[in-house]
Amino acid sequence: MTPLLELRELSVAYAGEAGWLTAVRGLSLSLEAGRALGLVGESGSGKSTVAGAVLDLLGPAGAIEGEIVFEGRDLGKLDHRGRRKLLGRRIGAVFQDPFTALNPAMSIGNHIAEPLIRHLGLPRRAALDRACELLADMHIANPREIAAAYPHQLSGGMRQRALIAAAIACEPSLLILDEPTTALDVTVEARILEILEELRRRKAVSLLFISHNLGVVRAVCDDLAVLYAGELLESGPAAAVLRRPRHPYTKGLIASMPPLMAGTRRGRLPSIPGQLPDLSAPRRGCIFEPRCPFAEPRCSEEAQALHPLGERRQARCWKEAQVPDWPLPAAAAAPPAATPERQALFRIVDLRKSFQLSRGLSALRVDLSGKGPVVSYRPHRLVAVDDVSLSLMTGEVLGLVGESGSGKSTLGRLILRLLSRSSGRIEFDGADVAVLRGAPLRAFRGSAQIVFQNADSSLNPRLSIGTALERPLVLFEKLPAAGRRRRVLELLDMVRLPAAYRTRYPHQLSGGEKQRVAIARALASRPRFIVCDEPVSALDVSVQAAIVNLMADLRDAFGLAYLFISHDLAVVAQLSDRIAVMYRGSLCETGSATEVLAPPYHPYTRMLLNAVPRIDAEQAPEPARSPAGATVPGNTSAGCAFRDRCPRKIGAICETTRPPLRPITATHAIACHLDLDRMR
Amino acid sequence: MADPSIDAGRTTRSRRRPPASVLLAGGLLATIVLAAIAANWIAPFPSDEMHVRDRLMAPSLTYWAGTDEYGRDVLSRTLQGSRLSLFLGFVATAIALLLGVPLGLTAGYCRGLVDELTMRGLEIVMSFPSLLFVLLILGVFPPSPLLTAAAIGIVFVPHVARVVRSVTLDLMSGEFILAAQARGEHAAYILFRELLPNLWPFIVVEGSLRVAFAILLGAVLSFLGFGVQPPAADWGLMLTTARDFASQAPWMALAPGLAMSLTVIAVSLVGDGLREHLDPAVRSRR
Numbered sequence: 001m002t003p004l005l006e007l008r009e010l011s012v013a014y015a016g017e018a019g020w021l022t023a024v025r026g027l028s029l030s031l032e033a034g035r036a037l038g039l040v041g042e043s044g045s046g047k048s049t050v051a052g053a054v055l056d057l058l059g060p061a062g063a064i065e066g067e068i069v070f071e072g073r074d075l076g077k078l079d080h081r082g083r084r085k086l087l088g089r090r091i092g093a094v095f096q097d098p099f100t101a102l103n104p105a106m107s108i109g110n111h112i113a114e115p116l117i118r119h120l121g122l123p124r125r126a127a128l129d130r131a132c133e134l135l136a137d138m139h140i141a142n143p144r145e146i147a148a149a150y151p152h153q154l155s156g157g158m159r160q161r162a163l164i165a166a167a168i169a170c171e172p173s174l175l176i177l178d179e180p181t182t183a184l185d186v187t188v189e190a191r192i193l194e195i196l197e198e199l200r201r202r203k204a205v206s207l208l209f210i211s212h213n214l215g216v217v218r219a220v221c222d223d224l225a226v227l228y229a230g231e232l233l234e235s236g237p238a239a240a241v242l243r244r245p246r247h248p249y250t251k252g253l254i255a256s257m258p259p260l261m262a263g264t265r266r267g268r269l270p271s272i273p274g275q276l277p278d279l280s281a282p283r284r285g286c287i288f289e290p291r292c293p294f295a296e297p298r299c300s301e302e303a304q305a306l307h308p309l310g311e312r313r314q315a316r317c318w319k320e321a322q323v324p325d326w327p328l329p330a331a332a333a334a335p336p337a338a339t340p341e342r343q344a345l346f347r348i349v350d351l352r353k354s355f356q357l358s359r360g361l362s363a364l365r366v367d368l369s370g371k372g373p374v375v376s377y378r379p380h381r382l383v384a385v386d387d388v389s390l391s392l393m394t395g396e397v398l399g400l401v402g403e404s405g406s407g408k409s410t411l412g413r414l415i416l417r418l419l420s421r422s423s424g425r426i427e428f429d430g431a432d433v434a435v436l437r438g439a440p441l442r443a444f445r446g447s448a449q450i451v452f453q454n455a456d457s458s459l460n461p462r463l464s465i466g467t468a469l470e471r472p473l474v475l476f477e478k479l480p481a482a483g484r485r486r487r488v489l490e491l492l493d494m495v496r497l498p499a500a501y502r503t504r505y506p507h508q509l510s511g512g513e514k515q516r517v518a519i520a521r522a523l524a525s526r527p528r529f530i531v532c533d534e535p536v537s538a539l540d541v542s543v544q545a546a547i548v549n550l551m552a553d554l555r556d557a558f559g560l561a562y563l564f565i566s567h568d569l570a571v572v573a574q575l576s577d578r579i580a581v582m583y584r585g586s587l588c589e590t591g592s593a594t595e596v597l598a599p600p601y602h603p604y605t606r607m608l609l610n611a612v613p614r615i616d617a618e619q620a621p622e623p624a625r626s627p628a629g630a631t632v633p634g635n636t637s638a639g640c641a642f643r644d645r646c647p648r649k650i651g652a653i654c655e656t657t658r659p660p661l662r663p664i665t666a667t668h669a670i671a672c673h674l675d676l677d678r679m680r
Numbered sequence: 681m682a683d684p685s686i687d688a689g690r691t692t693r694s695r696r697r698p699p700a701s702v703l704l705a706g707g708l709l710a711t712i713v714l715a716a717i718a719a720n721w722i723a724p725f726p727s728d729e730m731h732v733r734d735r736l737m738a739p740s741l742t743y744w745a746g747t748d749e750y751g752r753d754v755l756s757r758t759l760q761g762s763r764l765s766l767f768l769g770f771v772a773t774a775i776a777l778l779l780g781v782p783l784g785l786t787a788g789y790c791r792g793l794v795d796e797l798t799m800r801g802l803e804i805v806m807s808f809p810s811l812l813f814v815l816l817i818l819g820v821f822p823p824s825p826l827l828t829a830a831a832i833g834i835v836f837v838p839h840v841a842r843v844v845r846s847v848t849l850d851l852m853s854g855e856f857i858l859a860a861q862a863r864g865e866h867a868a869y870i871l872f873r874e875l876l877p878n879l880w881p882f883i884v885v886e887g888s889l890r891v892a893f894a895i896l897l898g899a900v901l902s903f904l905g906f907g908v909q910p911p912a913a914d915w916g917l918m919l920t921t922a923r924d925f926a927s928q929a930p931w932m933a934l935a936p937g938l939a940m941s942l943t944v945i946a947v948s949l950v951g952d953g954l955r956e957h958l959d960p961a962v963r964s965r966r
Contacts, residue, residue: 416862457856475863
């Protein structure tokens, strides 16, 4: 059987200022008709470049060598016109960011109709009808309405479905998906994966699926290819590769993924130290050798070839047969596995925050229906945090989980008084945070700090690392210049960065290093509490594991308390003593990490848990079936916030009465009207 | 960890030279400014000395840039006129930046009512055609070069403020601002130590554009007879008179026009170079 798509010794290089950067090196892959191939790797591995090369999107900057054979034709020999004809017709593509991939001035229906009119020559009316059918295929309940809608009216998940519909409109034989679910919530992601699965079954379309998320790849793909620094390190059937990885890098990647279970205070995640090699300098030996814990002199001497391993598998490592499991790291300096003291650091009572969405002139409404014009001022409000009560002990890590728009970040910022509350009370050390002034406020600022998701924007690009770290020392410690310099070096050491980084600027650091600097800056004022707002969400798995470990070490070393906000349950479970689950501004469930991850569950917690794509093979992901509506932030009426999406809704009581947080055990509480038995 | 290119980027920073085009433009700008200062000494003739026999002469060895309708040396007048044009360009820009940058920063930082009031106020100024607004000011007060510069500067304030405000709004969404607020920093620190350094590239580019525009607007004012009065020398005024003799003596426009273009180009190039030089990201990528 001839493959549908075959890459033969594909190399792609970009002309950089420092010479040629080889983004993809000698890559040979084949995808048979009707199958799904997953292309996996961390950022910088060249996986998107492969998609770009097939789709002819690299432009003049990328120099392509080798052959890209699609349906028996070498695409490299076609001119741009010839390739354009194939795109959209025989090859469909869906990209990562559904928020920018649609033209805001074009209706959804037109987006889908466009390729039909262009490639198949359908009349506009027929094309629009077909667009509605395609939307219905994507399990969109009201295709006519959606077809008439504009992109800004739809949620991310809906947009991604529309984009998939547009990509398969002309029934292409190949669909290339570049991180199609990375920007979406897990529950939405689960839905998209189901749709893709169904597409494969019904239309026999082949998928080239690019992702950094092994769990997602496991759910969608038959075969798997692991890319690192532009080289193929391992490939084979997805289930086999993930169950028994052979290359050290694949082992490291899989080991770095946090398991979906409660971690212990002593536990640390395996991580892959170091970073990607310089792509402009060709290496003599194995490309992964500098980061490989099993490296031997021989690894750096000879170039590695792909070894066939039977059952259609291959790996680029001469000693793969002897490679043991990836090493487990130990906690830095045996921590006093101190159980958190039972003394409240924070107490939050009935906290509420509403935002005015429209105000000023735009909130003025003119009513002309009466006798004379009546002008009224009606600002539109959104309740982001709705009567939340929580407490946090000293030295405790509280995980806060929820989808985007659930009000997690708002809650974190309210606690630090970066936003002012609408009502309720926040106490830190027994004092109301909202009324602090002068010296007590300064002391509060010093002892409660924050680390953000986006390390890029959390460091001022114009300030050197040293300057950024010195500023809190000037503010809080009033140290002389020499003392500050000493303390900056100490801080860098704490987050395991070399002292030379003091004089560097943020752009010279990798994402993980920037996040380390942001953590060091938060530590500078010797805080007792840090809000961690999705601190690892933007990082690669291997780096993410290292940062999670670092945060665990710092927690133990300084007795820090964290409010650890994340959409990723597995990461939260690793680090947290307790977990709180939030939906549309209110808490659904709170309890110790073990309690929240085991039954009885709140229906929302169950939905989140089921939606997490896993790599362990046997557990075929139980479909997270739900009337997956968009998460519209803010609850508007009196009932349960989750009622519209709840698969276990009882009836009228869910519409009319808000369920209180009902204690199940001393530490575990669930806000749901269901009987305890039915939540198991 | 040890990426050699990073270290190289850092250590060579102080020694690194700006690119040739910027050096050239900087040299040109310096020459223009020096020539303006030394105009009285280097000009071959006094700027208002008439050579009645040599009226409308084409460029020659005696009159390098030709003569005008009164037989005055065009080169000497261009040199003399550069003083006023450059004064207008730089002083007006300075005034526009001094007022516009703080206004834009405050509006972008405070948002809400302060933003509304500032920006609506500035829009009132902008709603007048700039020429009309300058003419209004010049019509009310006794004319002087400083007043002209001030009037042009004020007309430019809203333009500068709008650019600064939009960049500030964008920067305010950066998490480093939240981090600063979480440290309890004062507004002044955030405005001038966190925000301002990130604004420099935009201020430099906007400033270099404004210098060019101010010189052009000054020329238009002279052209309309509201700026410098004859027989004083000024690039705009020279162009005005040159228009009447365009077919007989095109060289009358050549020297002042060329001088004006060169100045504008030099200022823009220097601004562009400065912008890159101020950006640590671009700086070390070289």
